[in-house]
Amino acid sequence: IKIKTEIKFKEISTTGSSTSMAIDEEGNLWTWGWNRYGQLGDGTTTNRTEPTKIKTGTRFKEISAGSSYSMAIDEEGNLWTWGYNRYGELGDGTTSNRKEPIKIKDGTKFTKISAGGYHSMAIDEEDNLWTWGWNSSGELGNGTTTDSSEPIKVMSNIKKIAAGGYH
Numbered sequence: 001i002k003i004k005t006e007i008k009f010k011e012i013s014t015t016g017s018s019t020s021m022a023i024d025e026e027g028n029l030w031t032w033g034w035n036r037y038g039q040l041g042d043g044t045t046t047n048r049t050e051p052t053k054i055k056t057g058t059r060f061k062e063i064s065a066g067s068s069y070s071m072a073i074d075e076e077g078n079l080w081t082w083g084y085n086r087y088g089e090l091g092d093g094t095t096s097n098r099k100e101p102i103k104i105k106d107g108t109k110f111t112k113i114s115a116g117g118y119h120s121m122a123i124d125e126e127d128n129l130w131t132w133g134w135n136s137s138g139e140l141g142n143g144t145t146t147d148s149s150e151p152i153k154v155m156s157n158i159k160k161i162a163a164g165g166y167h
Helices: none
Strands: 009-012 019-024 029-033 048-054 060-065 069-074 079-083 098-104 110-115 119-124 129-133 148-155
Touching (some): 019 060, 019 069, 069 110
Antiparallel strands (some): 009 019, 019 029, 029 048, 060 069, 069 079, 079 098, 119 129, 129 148
16 A cells, blocks of 8 residues: 655554554654544544644654544653543543644653553653543553543553553
């Protein structure tokens, strides 16, 4: 399959539910695929069959796509989320879907992210683990089964993360 051969991608998200994301060599963020909840971040709910550049002017370094929502870290360490938000997986303190990237946990710089089925994980620059979203099976690791629409600091000294569907 040939995808926009004039674009040289340096990173492609390996997760997601019918949505694809990539960062090009200049740090631009591209999305395509299913977009029912705004998970492409282009301000619409229109499905895209070709890569579409979003959040023009912001350079990104990390991406992760969950089940109908997306996350990205820009070059300054800011965390952006968009798409489906029924369980608070965007971490903006609400359960409202977002069609465009919104910055969350302003003032905290992040280095790693992982989007799960309906929960999110991130590591900040001090190696603290933050989790939020659906927690019916204890996905957030905070000792409860209560959902959280805001990031919760769960552990310290964490180097790598991987969020699954329900774990």
